[in-house]
Amino acid sequence: SQQGEEDPQALSIQEGENATMNCSYKTSINNLQWYRQNSGRGLVHLILIRSNEREKHSGRLRVTLDTSKKSSSLLITASRAADTASYFCATDAGGRDDKIIFGKGTRLHILP
Amino acid sequence: DGGITQSPKYLFRKEGQNVTLSCEQNLNHDAMYWYRQDPGQGLRLIYYSQIVNDFQKGDIAEGYSVSREKKESFPLTVTSAQKNPTAFYLCASSNWGDWTEAFFGQGTRLTVV
Numbered sequence: 001s002q003q004g005e006e007d008p009q010a011l012s013i014q015e016g017e018n019a020t021m022n023c024s025y026k027t028s029i030n031n032l033q034w035y036r037q038n039s040g041r042g043l044v045h046l047i048l049i050r051s052n053e054r055e056k057h058s059g060r061l062r063v064t065l066d067t068s069k070k071s072s073s074l075l076i077t078a079s080r081a082a083d084t085a086s087y088f089c090a091t092d093a094g095g096r097d098d099k100i101i102f103g104k105g106t107r108l109h110i111l112p
Numbered sequence: 113d114g115g116i117t118q119s120p121k122y123l124f125r126k127e128g129q130n131v132t133l134s135c136e137q138n139l140n141h142d143a144m145y146w147y148r149q150d151p152g153q154g155l156r157l158i159y160y161s162q163i164v165n166d167f168q169k170g171d172i173a174e175g176y177s178v179s180r181e182k183k184e185s186f187p188l189t190v191t192s193a194q195k196n197p198t199a200f201y202l203c204a205s206s207n208w209g210d211w212t213e214a215f216f217g218q219g220t221r222l223t224v225v
Binding site: 006030031033035040042043044045048088090092099100101102103104105107 | 154
């Protein structure tokens, strides 16, 4: 069963524009994380937001969390060609166990 | 350097053979995970382990087996019962009880020939 679902599945934008990706999940969580994957590589952690937080920033990344809507968004500002990658949200199972569940991801392509 | 290492990077298997994928971590993490990723798709959880000598099935455990005899190691065996094993396999580890970040290996690409 998929806990997180990212939207859109794919996104192409011009370099310099902002990119927004969304994630919806089904059950209660302790925290939500965003990861990045370059083609054919492992995933790299970007940012974590806890269930009692509403917004978090890290460099050009801004993450929001709305637990009432069971959704999160990742905003990448001033996009660069190097941001081209797939982005995944991941959630725990709300403390019942340590399963980490990933969504299907958003494929982001930055056009020069 | 601390990290998580998967080997081999590429693996070819003949139909009907079992193969074992290696995953080793020196991060002193209690929890380890195996995921399968198909082209253009997300990660699906195969098995996970929270502690030595214990592991749980994920969403797609059929045709796979694991062991956790040491904290540092969590090998995955793809058995002949797995009907469509060609995929990209990712291993990860994290702290248990206070999940702040999962660290991933670079993956093993398994192809059935």
